[in-house]
Amino acid sequence: MAETLTNADVECVFERPHALIDRPHHYCPGCSHGVYHRLVAEMLDEFGLTDRTVGICPVGCSVLAYDYFAVDMIEASHGRAPAVATGVKRALPDAFVFTYQGDGDLASIGMSETVHAAARGENITVFFVNNGIYGMTGGQMAPTTLPGQKTTTSPKGREVGTTGHPIDMCKLLQSLPGVAFLARVPLSAPKHLKTARKYMRKAVQAQLEKKGFAMVEVLAACPVQWHMEPMTALRHVEENVSKVFEPGVFVDRLSGVPDDRPPAGGGDGGVTRTETERQ
Numbered sequence: 001m002a003e004t005l006t007n008a009d010v011e012c013v014f015e016r017p018h019a020l021i022d023r024p025h026h027y028c029p030g031c032s033h034g035v036y037h038r039l040v041a042e043m044l045d046e047f048g049l050t051d052r053t054v055g056i057c058p059v060g061c062s063v064l065a066y067d068y069f070a071v072d073m074i075e076a077s078h079g080r081a082p083a084v085a086t087g088v089k090r091a092l093p094d095a096f097v098f099t100y101q102g103d104g105d106l107a108s109i110g111m112s113e114t115v116h117a118a119a120r121g122e123n124i125t126v127f128f129v130n131n132g133i134y135g136m137t138g139g140q141m142a143p144t145t146l147p148g149q150k151t152t153t154s155p156k157g158r159e160v161g162t163t164g165h166p167i168d169m170c171k172l173l174q175s176l177p178g179v180a181f182l183a184r185v186p187l188s189a190p191k192h193l194k195t196a197r198k199y200m201r202k203a204v205q206a207q208l209e210k211k212g213f214a215m216v217e218v219l220a221a222c223p224v225q226w227h228m229e230p231m232t233a234l235r236h237v238e239e240n241v242s243k244v245f246e247p248g249v250f251v252d253r254l255s256g257v258p259d260d261r262p263p264a265g266g267g268d269g270g271v272t273r274t275e276t277e278r279q
Ligand SMILES: Cc1ncc(C[n+]2csc(CCOP(=O)(O)OP(=O)(O)O)c2C)c(N)n1
Pocket: 058, 059, 060, 061, 062, 078, 101, 102, 103, 104, 105, 106, 109, 129, 131, 133, 134, 135, 136, 137, 142
């Protein structure tokens, strides 16, 4: 007769973070939003922040993020999450305040809010999902869409002569002295999740140490609006998207790095290293 195992016999080696509510997601199969949600929740657990966190949701596919995190959440109108986060953090300085935003939200309609929150050095943590497209509204071109990429509003492929080049938010924000930590990582393979966690810890720590604005950009897959199989979409992130948006640390003014912010406009952005240089 087969031996019956009880709970006492098995060791739990992997479980859902407590900051993530046990509920099915609405995200498409192969979408990176679910992975990033899990990583954010892991950080809230790891730092013991769930009781004092306020998260700000974007408009976009992650508009329902408030249904998934077991913390207080506020819904901001499209692009306004950094402005809402600014108000919350200033009113509740002991709260841990994060925004979770897509690229249409953060780099298009919310560009001004993002740049000015970073310029003011607001003590907030931004989790940025760059999937190169407006996922929720049907796959229109985003500021991050790659040259040549086909979308519903660039059916022949993005033509930079008329629509401009992709906006690299990390490079754009890098010069601002209010930025404490800034990094980018692809979510295209398990090996990158370790790096993502490392960067996200820094982005949380930046706020806890009151160092200023922190952002982690993830290169994410949107298989449905890219019209790709989930595995093909991940390979596309790894092989193509990561070439245009180079992963790595762009600013790091945390412990070990003197907090001597350079003058506005003339800064070197603190420490700049690519992922390759870090290894
Ligand atoms: C003021 C305003 N303008 C436009 C919209 C329509 N809209 C909703 S989501 C979205 C784009 C979302 O794209 P992104 O932020 O990249 O998120 P994703 O769905 O890709 O995760 C747009 C344009 C809106 N809701 N509000």
